[in-house]
Amino acid sequence: MKVVGLMSGTSGDGVDAALVEITRSRKGLDIQTIAFHVLPYPRSLQQRILTASASGSVAEICHLNALLGEWFANAALGAIRTAGLRPKDIDLIGSHGQTVHHLPHGVKDAGVGSIRSTLQIAEPAVIAERTGITTVADFRPRDIAAGGQGAPLTPGVHALVFRHPRRARLVVNLGGISNVTYLPRGKGVGGVSAFDTGPANMVLDGLMYRATNGRVSMDRDGRLASRGKPDGRLLTKLLAHPYLLKQPPKSTGREMFGAPMVEELAAIQEARQLSIETLLATCSRWTAESVGTARRWIQGGIDEVIVGGGGVRNRAIMAHLADVFSPAPVSTFDALGWDSKAFEAVAFAVLAYQTVMEQCGNVPAVTGASHPALLGCIVPGGPGWMRRLKLSS
Ligand SMILES: Nc1ncnc2c1ncn2[C@@H]1O[C@H](COP(=O)(O)OP(=O)(O)OP(=O)(O)O)[C@@H](O)[C@H]1O
Numbered sequence: 001m002k003v004v005g006l007m008s009g010t011s012g013d014g015v016d017a018a019l020v021e022i023t024r025s026r027k028g029l030d031i032q033t034i035a036f037h038v039l040p041y042p043r044s045l046q047q048r049i050l051t052a053s054a055s056g057s058v059a060e061i062c063h064l065n066a067l068l069g070e071w072f073a074n075a076a077l078g079a080i081r082t083a084g085l086r087p088k089d090i091d092l093i094g095s096h097g098q099t100v101h102h103l104p105h106g107v108k109d110a111g112v113g114s115i116r117s118t119l120q121i122a123e124p125a126v127i128a129e130r131t132g133i134t135t136v137a138d139f140r141p142r143d144i145a146a147g148g149q150g151a152p153l154t155p156g157v158h159a160l161v162f163r164h165p166r167r168a169r170l171v172v173n174l175g176g177i178s179n180v181t182y183l184p185r186g187k188g189v190g191g192v193s194a195f196d197t198g199p200a201n202m203v204l205d206g207l208m209y210r211a212t213n214g215r216v217s218m219d220r221d222g223r224l225a226s227r228g229k230p231d232g233r234l235l236t237k238l239l240a241h242p243y244l245l246k247q248p249p250k251s252t253g254r255e256m257f258g259a260p261m262v263e264e265l266a267a268i269q270e271a272r273q274l275s276i277e278t279l280l281a282t283c284s285r286w287t288a289e290s291v292g293t294a295r296r297w298i299q300g301g302i303d304e305v306i307v308g309g310g311g312v313r314n315r316a317i318m319a320h321l322a323d324v325f326s327p328a329p330v331s332t333f334d335a336l337g338w339d340s341k342a343f344e345a346v347a348f349a350v351l352a353y354q355t356v357m358e359q360c361g362n363v364p365a366v367t368g369a370s371h372p373a374l375l376g377c378i379v380p381g382g383p384g385w386m387r388r389l390k391l392s393s
């Protein structure tokens, strides 16, 4: 099957679209990336999404759902064009959508106890209508309904792609949030443990945006952080953050490490007269050390650490990771032939494929769900969609 995976993560910087070819063999799934296309959001749209994620009106979220549907459809069409193909050549789209809120720890509600929820937008009906391709979306809510966190969902795909017969690997995604997947040597998805470790680029991006009055939205290549030194007192305080000490299953997002965290850090910066370089250096170290907390909860040693996500380009975080995990070598997805930035989009192509093949995509040991679940909602591409997918005769 040719499947397009669509992803816009917690950084809200644009839509990643990966066109992959998935073939089933006796050994499992073979996944080949055919094309990758990025459709960056203009800064104004990124800010609208981030603001809406914290305090959007129903009208704004309703509008953004439809608007982002158009962006996601265009990103898919871009990947298909890049491959020199046409929409009719594509079997399926898997769209993660844009997370605007994630409440995995539940909110108490009278009479029904604690209700967990998550919300990804970018209307799949728009994607299916513009492309004519059957679209699977809304992957997380089913896992939540089954008692899970709804995240992370990529660990099953990490296991498919990165497991190694003789090396125990820790797979790290440095996105807005950081998440890890531990793959013990020689084991398949059965041996996996995984969870969100906490902060990554989200905090650094927020600090940069604030310090430059919105002119710069990232510490490019970790240049400023590399000029500073972590502040020991602040680092100790940050490492005592309750989320870092929490036992998995756990997942988090912008609600915890977005604007509230940036404001708290900015207040400390002002009170203690810390430079932006010191602040960024401290938060880069904090990111690496919070990834290091993974070792508290995994069973077994780590032979190598493999890092993906936009943060691989942040040299400060990568240097701290090398230090934290030494002597285990730290390398990137790219070194293993996978584009670091594209991997999550690839993963949602695989998750969509699994859904239409009636394979469960979540890993209950990871999310805490009570059972493996078929994930997502399916929007038909048009008449004959089941036949096209060879789901019925
Ligand atoms: N050259 C670079 N230097 C430093 N940081 C970078 C660079 N390029 C990208 N980044 C960081 O990577 C982030 C985007 O990474 P990515 O797309 O993996 O995150 P995401 O998918 O939005 O997040 P998540 O995985 O949490 O959902 C940007 O917000 C930026 O902070």
Ligand SMILES: CC(=O)N[C@H]1[C@@H]2OC[C@@H](O2)[C@@H](O)[C@@H]1O[C@H](C)C(=O)O
Residues within 6 Å of the ligand: 009, 010, 099, 102, 118, 150, 151, 152, 153, 154, 155, 173, 175, 176, 177, 178, 179, 196, 251, 252, 253, 344
């Ligand atoms: C709710 C949500 O969107 N979570 C994302 C986010 O970004 C990283 C981390 O937090 C992870 O839990 C998840 O994404 C990846 C793709 C996942 O589900 O594996």
